[in-house]
Amino acid sequence: MPSNIRFYFLIMLSIGIAIGRTAQESPEQTGTLAIQAHVVDVDGKKPEKCMITFWKSIPAEDTGLSAEPSESRQLWHDSVTGKIWEPIHHFGASDSAIIENLVPGEYRATAFCGHGDPAALGVSDVIRLDGSQESTDIVVVIEDGPALHIQAIDEASRELVEYASIRLIRPDGLPVTAWSRGGSGIIYARDGRYTFKHLAPGLYALEAEKKAFHFGNPEYVYPPGPLKVDLTKGEDATITLELSELPITTEEAERRWPWAVSGTVTYLEGNPVECATIRASCGMGTLMPTGSASSDAKGEYLLRFGPGMRSLSSEETPLQAATISVSKDGYCEQNLYRQGGLMMASILPAADNAWGAKPEDVILPGRPKRLDFVLAPAASIEGRLTDAKGRSLSEQGLSIKSEHSWPSTSVLAHTTTDADGKFRFAGIPVGYVLWFEYAGAASEKQVLHQAKQPYNYHLSYIAPKGDSDARLEINGN
Numbered sequence: 001m002p003s004n005i006r007f008y009f010l011i012m013l014s015i016g017i018a019i020g021r022t023a024q025e026s027p028e029q030t031g032t033l034a035i036q037a038h039v040v041d042v043d044g045k046k047p048e049k050c051m052i053t054f055w056k057s058i059p060a061e062d063t064g065l066s067a068e069p070s071e072s073r074q075l076w077h078d079s080v081t082g083k084i085w086e087p088i089h090h091f092g093a094s095d096s097a098i099i100e101n102l103v104p105g106e107y108r109a110t111a112f113c114g115h116g117d118p119a120a121l122g123v124s125d126v127i128r129l130d131g132s133q134e135s136t137d138i139v140v141v142i143e144d145g146p147a148l149h150i151q152a153i154d155e156a157s158r159e160l161v162e163y164a165s166i167r168l169i170r171p172d173g174l175p176v177t178a179w180s181r182g183g184s185g186i187i188y189a190r191d192g193r194y195t196f197k198h199l200a201p202g203l204y205a206l207e208a209e210k211k212a213f214h215f216g217n218p219e220y221v222y223p224p225g226p227l228k229v230d231l232t233k234g235e236d237a238t239i240t241l242e243l244s245e246l247p248i249t250t251e252e253a254e255r256r257w258p259w260a261v262s263g264t265v266t267y268l269e270g271n272p273v274e275c276a277t278i279r280a281s282c283g284m285g286t287l288m289p290t291g292s293a294s295s296d297a298k299g300e301y302l303l304r305f306g307p308g309m310r311s312l313s314s315e316e317t318p319l320q321a322a323t324i325s326v327s328k329d330g331y332c333e334q335n336l337y338r339q340g341g342l343m344m345a346s347i348l349p350a351a352d353n354a355w356g357a358k359p360e361d362v363i364l365p366g367r368p369k370r371l372d373f374v375l376a377p378a379a380s381i382e383g384r385l386t387d388a389k390g391r392s393l394s395e396q397g398l399s400i401k402s403e404h405s406w407p408s409t410s411v412l413a414h415t416t417t418d419a420d421g422k423f424r425f426a427g428i429p430v431g432y433v434l435w436f437e438y439a440g441a442a443s444e445k446q447v448l449h450q451a452k453q454p455y456n457y458h459l460s461y462i463a464p465k466g467d468s469d470a471r472l473e474i475n476g477n
Contacts, residue, residue: 031103034135035127038096039111042120042144042198046095047113052140054099055085057106057126079173081126104131111140112177120144120198121176143200147236148229151193152208154220155242160192161220164210164243169226171202201233208241212248214291215257215304219246257291257304258365259344261324263372265295268334272299273375276328282344283308284320287408302368307344316346319355322363323408324371330453331375332429340371341407377451381425385417385438385459392421393438393461400425401442402434424454441470 035054041047055076076085085108091097109124122142129136152164166187168176175185176196187194205226212219220243231237248256261280265273276295280303281287291305303324307317324340326333343349343357346365363369381400385393400413412434413425428434430451436443438461448455462471 030101032134033102033104033129033131034098034100035102035107035109035129036096036098036135036137037109037111037124037140038137039093039113039122039140039142040095041113041142047111047142049092049094050111050113052091052093052097052109052111053087054089054091054097055108055110056088057083057108058086060084076175077173079171081172083126102129104129109138109140110174111142113142121170121174121200123172123174142198144198145200145233146231148196148199148204148231149193149236149238150189150195150206150208150241151239152189152210152220152241152243153192155244161210161243162190162192164189164192164208164220164241166194167207168196168229169205169207170200171204199231201231204229204231206239206241208243210243214289215253216291216293219248220244221246253304254366257306259306259322259363260302260304260368261363261371262300262302262368263370264299265301265326265328265373265375266299267331268374268376272297273328273331274299276301276326276373276375278303278373279325279327280305281308281323281325281408282306282320284318287321287323317344319343319345319349319353319357319362321408323406325406326373326375327427328375329426330378332378332427334374334376336404336406336429337373338407340373342369376430378426379428379430379448379451380454381423381428381448381457382454383423383457383459385421385423385461388460388462390460392419393417394419394421396421396438398423398459399437400428400434401437402429402432404432436472436474438472439470441472443472443474446474 037052037054039047039050039052078085083106089099107127107129109127111122113120120142122140124138124140127136127138148168150166152161152166153159154161166189167185169185170176176199177185206229207226208222210220222241223244227239227241229237229239265276265278267273273295274297278293278295278301279289280291282290282305288308290308291303293301293303295301307320309318309320311318320343322342322344324342325337342361342363343355344363348359348362348364349355349357385396385398387393394417396417398415398417399411401410402412405412413428415423415425417423428448430448433445433447435445436459438459441461443459458475460473460475462473464470
């Protein structure tokens with residue numbers, strides 16, 4: 001999955017968003033009843049790991065929505081029983097889980113076996129708690145069945161659409177989901193392909209789309225709408241979904257990505273740079289990519305982007321770092337794009353804000369900031385990392401640091417050595433003092449005086465011995 005998609009999922013999980021209500025209900029709803037669910041896998045044995053979800057039946061008026069399934073992806077609109085089920089707790093378990101403090105009512109349990117990807121699913125019958133017994137034991141049997149192979153392609157180019165969003169709805173209205181707390185049932189086809197395994201026979205509904213998470217990325221829809229897929233016992237099925245690119249209007253782009261920077265990218269002599277990549281990385285602590293754009297034949301660009309951290313308590317975007325960078329093979333920004341070390345927020349922060357941000361350095365919605373870049377030829381460095389006896393240090397992290405670096409980072413460049421201990425750095429700025437670091441040891445300081453392609457270095461790591469600290473000796477030019 002793209003990093004921006006992964007970021008939003010991690011933020012949601014880390015801050016503790018619960019889909020539906022949690023098992024800890026309000027005091028007036030807390031009861032004394034319990035349900036213990038035991039899971040049996042397709043082979044009749046206990047599964048090693050599974051996700052067990054408990055659901056409670058709720059009246060349609062409690063959803064705040066109509067009973068149409070399309071109007072809520074967090075609820076299970078059961079077409080078989082006619083009931084609406086809300087998830088009240090999710091358990092990552094081995095083969096059983098118990099939920100307590102329940103009040104009388106109707107409940108169900110579902111179980112997905114596996115981890116990370118959708119796998120075999122089991123659904124319990126309706127469980128009616130009337131208070132006559134404190135604990136009720138149930139068995140959820142994992143169903144077996146055919147596989148469904150899906151590929152999503154661009155109808156024009158016929159190329160696979162990476163990270164297409166796929167949603168498969170069972171005949172009873174339950175989304176076939178993955179090992180997660182999410183109730184939407186959205187699956188991301190990383191390379192444009194996805195396989196659902198162990199599906200119970202029946203008539204399924206298949207939906208697909210791809211949202212443009214970044215400004216300038218294509219957005220896709222499946223024009224026919226939900227596709228009906230009839231799965232037969234013992235027969236795997238293969239479906240190709242032809243997605244149509246959906247143009248995003250200027251008004252829509254401004255609404256979805258209201259923060260913007262624009263300007264020009266030129267070479268040292270003043271000529272425009274075409275196809276330079278301008279990126280926005282935003283957030284607090286760890287910065288996440290939130291937008292990208294390319295310069296045109298005149299060197300001009302417009303970059304729209306979103307926040308790396310959103311507030312869950314209000315619609316306002318909190319003050320956070322917004323680093324705007326530029327890159328092009330063989331070049332680096334003459335000022336290390338330090339003019340791109342900015343901030344962003346929904347509103348201008350107070351003068352005494354914790355970040356010490358100046359008003360002119362804060363990008364606000366609907367107020368694009370001018371930001372120009374100048375590219376200078378860059379150097380590249382190649383070499384080999386060994387120990388004191390000349391043996392290759394493979395698969396090791398190696399950094400280049402400098403007295404001057406890019407905004408929001410203390411590392412000028414980082415790479416990992418290959419199986420032979422070889423390494424390569426590209427886009428290294430010329431004229432700055434720099435040094436190599438490995439395993440806490442730093443080399444002597446160097447200055448690259450010209451954009452040479454490449455500089456060659458042999459780095460030898462001398463391990464600490466007695467009172468001697470570790471050293472990183474450098475040979476080369």
